[in-house]
Amino acid sequence: MRGLLVAAVLAALPACFDPDQPPCAFTCGIASKCPENYTCNKTDNYCHRNDFKGACPFPPPDAATPPDQSATPPDLAPPDLAPPDLAGSARPADGATDGARGG
Secondary structure (H helix, E strand, O other), X not given: OHHHHHXXXXXXXXXXXXXXXXXXXXXXXXXXXXXXXXEEEOOOOEEEEOOOOOOOOOOOOOOOOOOOOOOOOOOOOOOOOOOOOOOOOOOOOOOOOOOOOOO
């Protein structure tokens, strides 16, 4: 009995499926192919639903302002480094402080 109930529910599920079918939201494919119930409109290269008459209700293109490129870009070079101070820091390996003096 339970199996029969599950089978009845599963058989009824496809009746609930109703996908959104916009008037024209797909571009025409290769060789002007479109989904079922759509025809390729050569004027705008969009698939129009067969029962839809009129122009596609596309929103106007995005007219966002381009970023300001007149500003000077930041200096991404590494900082200038001062040369190291080597005065008085070099010592001979034998421990002597001055090679001119004898031991």
